[in-house]
Amino acid sequence: MGPVDYIPRIRDNYARLGYKAYNWVVNPDTAPWAPLRKPLSQCRLGLAASGGIYVTGQVAFHYKDDTSLREIPTDVDTKELRATHFAYDLSDARTDPNVVFPIDTLRRLVREGFLGGLASRFHTFMGGIYSSRRVSEDLAPRLTARFLEDGVDAVLLVPV
Amino acid sequence: MGLVARHTEAAGIPTLCMTSALDITRAVNPPRAAFLDFPLGHTTGKPHEPDLQRRILAEALSSFETMTAPGSMKELPFRWSEDEEWKAKAFAEGDERTPRHDTPQYQDEEDRRRAEEGGSPSCPVCRT
Known part of the structure; x- marks a missing residue:
C-alpha cells in the first residue's frame, strides 16, 4: 500500500466539518542548500522537534497557536520528559519519547562514533x-x- | 517543519527533515527529507524498540552525506506492519483533536505543581 495522502484527507474532513479550507504551503522553487562540511562522525548535531516535548518543571505547551520554545538539555534524564499535543495520539510518546524526540537514539549514535557530538x-x-x-x-x-x-x-x- | 528547514539552511546550516506525511513534505519542499511510512506520532520509530529506532535514524542521517541536490527525499525501508492496516484508520472522519486550549496542558498534575512552584532546582532551564 502506498503512503497515506494527508492533504486530500484533511481537506475533505475540514469541508465535512464546515471548517475553512486550509491553505497548504507549496514551494515550487528550488530549496536552499548548505552542504555538509565534514563527515557526520565529526559533526555536532542540533535537533528541533514539534511533538510538544517538555521537561517536568517547565511550563507545558498550550494548544492554540503556541510558538514558544523549550530548551531540553541533551544530558536530560529521559524519565523527566513529558509530551503534550492536541493533534496526535500521545500514548506511545508518553511511554517512550524517542518516537518523536530521539534523545536516547542520538546519544547512542554519538557513543558509537556515528555522530561527532550533540549540541548542549x-x-x-x-x-x-x-x-x-x-x-x-x-x-x-x-x-x-x-x-x-x-x-x-x-x-x-x-x-x- | 519544512519552513524551519528552509530558513535554517538559508542561514548556512544543513538540515534534514524527518517526515511521515509524504505529500505535505513534498509540497513544502525542504532541502533534505527522509520519509518513514509510519502512523503520525512515530516520526522516529516504534516505542521501546531502540535497535529499530537506531537503524531508522542512522539510515536517515546518512542522507547528509549522500544527498547532493536540494529537494531530495529518501524513502526509508521500514514498514509499521505487514498488513498496513493502520493506513485505513489514519485520519478517520471527524475531528478527534483536542480543543485548542490557551492554557498549559500538562501531562499530569505533578508537572503542573512543579512548574507553578517555579521549576525544580535541578532544572536550570525550567524558566525557558
Whole structure:
C-alpha cells in the first residue's frame, strides 16, 4: 500500500466539518542548500522537534497557536520528559519519547562514533501553528538563531 | 517543519527533515527529507524498540552525506506492519483533536505543581 495522502484527507474532513479550507504551503522553487562540511562522525548535531516535548518543571505547551520554545538539555534524564499535543495520539510518546524526540537514539549514535557530538541543548515546540506566516517570520528565525548560537554543523528536524 | 528547514539552511546550516506525511513534505519542499511510512506520532520509530529506532535514524542521517541536490527525499525501508492496516484508520472522519486550549496542558498534575512552584532546582532551564 502506498503512503497515506494527508492533504486530500484533511481537506475533505475540514469541508465535512464546515471548517475553512486550509491553505497548504507549496514551494515550487528550488530549496536552499548548505552542504555538509565534514563527515557526520565529526559533526555536532542540533535537533528541533514539534511533538510538544517538555521537561517536568517547565511550563507545558498550550494548544492554540503556541510558538514558544523549550530548551531540553541533551544530558536530560529521559524519565523527566513529558509530551503534550492536541493533534496526535500521545500514548506511545508518553511511554517512550524517542518516537518523536530521539534523545536516547542520538546519544547512542554519538557513543558509537556515528555522530561527532550533540549540541548542549535541543529545542522543542508545539506544531500545528495555523499560520504559515507566523512560522516563517517568527518561529523559524528564532530557531535558526538558536542553532547558530549552539554552533551546530547540521540540524535534524522532527515533526509529528 | 519544512519552513524551519528552509530558513535554517538559508542561514548556512544543513538540515534534514524527518517526515511521515509524504505529500505535505513534498509540497513544502525542504532541502533534505527522509520519509518513514509510519502512523503520525512515530516520526522516529516504534516505542521501546531502540535497535529499530537506531537503524531508522542512522539510515536517515546518512542522507547528509549522500544527498547532493536540494529537494531530495529518501524513502526509508521500514514498514509499521505487514498488513498496513493502520493506513485505513489514519485520519478517520471527524475531528478527534483536542480543543485548542490557551492554557498549559500538562501531562499530569505533578508537572503542573512543579512548574507553578517555579521549576525544580535541578532544572536550570525550567524558566525557558
